[in-house]
Amino acid sequence: MGNLSSALQELRAERKQAQERVKSIDQAISVIESLYGSGTVRQANQPTRIISQASRRKMAQAQRARWAKARKESQRAETAKTTASTPVKQTMSTAARKKIAAFQRARWAKIKAQQKKVA
Numbered sequence: 001m002g003n004l005s006s007a008l009q010e011l012r013a014e015r016k017q018a019q020e021r022v023k024s025i026d027q028a029i030s031v032i033e034s035l036y037g038s039g040t041v042r043q044a045n046q047p048t049r050i051i052s053q054a055s056r057r058k059m060a061q062a063q064r065a066r067w068a069k070a071r072k073e074s075q076r077a078e079t080a081k082t083t084a085s086t087p088v089k090q091t092m093s094t095a096a097r098k099k100i101a102a103f104q105r106a107r108w109a110k111i112k113a114q115q116k117k118v119a
Helices: 002-035 039-045 053-083 094-118
Strands: none
Touching: none
């Protein structure tokens, strides 16, 4: 039991030293931040560049113009699609369907026969 209690005391002493070390590091950080005006905190909240209201208005107007142009071009493409003659979808006659089905049945029968031969 003596070893455990001494080990526990050593660990507590180490923890106390580590806490004091952290406290001194925090103080050093606060001193450096005060010299630079708490640099990292302010930089995270502040934008990298400040754009005037007039410039922002011009940028927004240019973007709206780009979108309008894109919309106009897409509408032209849509109207070209609708005015072009679309091919009429043809349906297969029942006779054609029966022919194809018979051909496929024969094809599969041939394949299965070949597989039986091999096995």
